Amino acid sequence: MTITKEQVLQALSNVEEPDLKKDLVTLNMIQNVHIDGDHISFSVILTTPACPLKAMIENACRNAIKYFVSKEAIVHIDMASKVTTQKNTGVPGVKNIIAVASGKGGVGKSTVAVNLALGLAKTGAKVGLIDADIYGPSIPIMFGLEGARPKARDVDGKSRIEPIEKYGIKLLSIGFFTDPNQPVPWRGPMVSTAVKQLFNDADWGELDYLVVDLPPGTGDIHITVTQSFPVTGAVIVTTPQNVALADAKKGIGMFMMNAINVPILGIVENMSYFTPAELPENRYYIFGQGGGQKLAEKLEVPFLGEIPLVKGISDSGDSGKPIVLEEDNIMARAFVDLAKKVAQQVAICNAAAINNTFIVNN
Numbered sequence: 001m002t003i004t005k006e007q008v009l010q011a012l013s014n015v016e017e018p019d020l021k022k023d024l025v026t027l028n029m030i031q032n033v034h035i036d037g038d039h040i041s042f043s044v045i046l047t048t049p050a051c052p053l054k055a056m057i058e059n060a061c062r063n064a065i066k067y068f069v070s071k072e073a074i075v076h077i078d079m080a081s082k083v084t085t086q087k088n089t090g091v092p093g094v095k096n097i098i099a100v101a102s103g104k105g106g107v108g109k110s111t112v113a114v115n116l117a118l119g120l121a122k123t124g125a126k127v128g129l130i131d132a133d134i135y136g137p138s139i140p141i142m143f144g145l146e147g148a149r150p151k152a153r154d155v156d157g158k159s160r161i162e163p164i165e166k167y168g169i170k171l172l173s174i175g176f177f178t179d180p181n182q183p184v185p186w187r188g189p190m191v192s193t194a195v196k197q198l199f200n201d202a203d204w205g206e207l208d209y210l211v212v213d214l215p216p217g218t219g220d221i222h223i224t225v226t227q228s229f230p231v232t233g234a235v236i237v238t239t240p241q242n243v244a245l246a247d248a249k250k251g252i253g254m255f256m257m258n259a260i261n262v263p264i265l266g267i268v269e270n271m272s273y274f275t276p277a278e279l280p281e282n283r284y285y286i287f288g289q290g291g292g293q294k295l296a297e298k299l300e301v302p303f304l305g306e307i308p309l310v311k312g313i314s315d316s317g318d319s320g321k322p323i324v325l326e327e328d329n330i331m332a333r334a335f336v337d338l339a340k341k342v343a344q345q346v347a348i349c350n351a352a353a354i355n356n357t358f359i360v361n362n
Helices: 005-012 054-068 109-122 188-200 220-228 242-256 291-299 311-319 330-353
Strands: 030-036 039-046 074-081 097-101 127-131 151-155 158-162 164-166 169-173 209-213 233-238 264-274 303-309
Touching (some): 005 030, 005 039, 005 054, 039 054, 054 074, 097 109, 109 169, 109 233, 109 311, 109 330, 188 220, 233 242, 233 330, 242 264, 264 291, 264 330, 291 303, 303 330
Parallel strands (some): 097 209, 127 209, 233 264, 264 303
């Protein structure tokens, strides 16, 4: 029996994309179908290289061919990806802007933002990171770039800031332009102008995700970023304590205001529990347990997971080499898992915004 392309596509129409609740053929995720006797090859174009369901989708495609087409078929599947976008972000070449925010300081927001950006890059995405915490920039320290100064270069007749590249991502921080030993006594309009320049005056190139580390709280910078640039979604960082959860709730409320209207990609609970090095199986919830999960359920937003309280996380940031870069490290895996969940939520938000019809940028 001769196998046809129509048979292959009909078989694969039985495979549903778990997040988007439509089959892969309808979503135009099956491409490059080639048949040579019993050999069947095709590409599955995922919505992000960080897709946490990649192996499950591949296995489902393989089983569909075996069940609906031929048990003897030899199946070759290329699991590729093209990150989706829903709108013009206002920053040339940037597909998605992800804001990382917290209701209060001291919850590890910048640590999460840095390791999230690097985790996305580890999955194969093109990533940039903006340190928009004007009054307390921490990116230069966390990347070992104190004293670094971005260069300017001519792009299409205009002078553009060239982001600094390290560990595979592009970086800009107000800390690259100020004296680290001096405070930044700027009023609101000056702050807003400075933040916009980090977006508008830089040559970011082609990026799948631009992660923005916002200051704690709900102030001028949040309003400037969300009203000046179409933000794909926000990640909220909290700790288990009630006071932190109360502030996180206010932060989420700000993004949900009609004048801002930024989707919540999810809540991350940082410093969730303590695990001693000598007792790696033990978990001590010293600040309380389950607060982030309960808040997510109450507000009907995704819960992205727990990040434990581990001294190595802060040590790695202080040393200029974030912990997600370490190989075979349980914390590195935790942040990569977080990155995959965030990428998954970005894809879901994009699909919802365009009525489940994907716009795939080539």
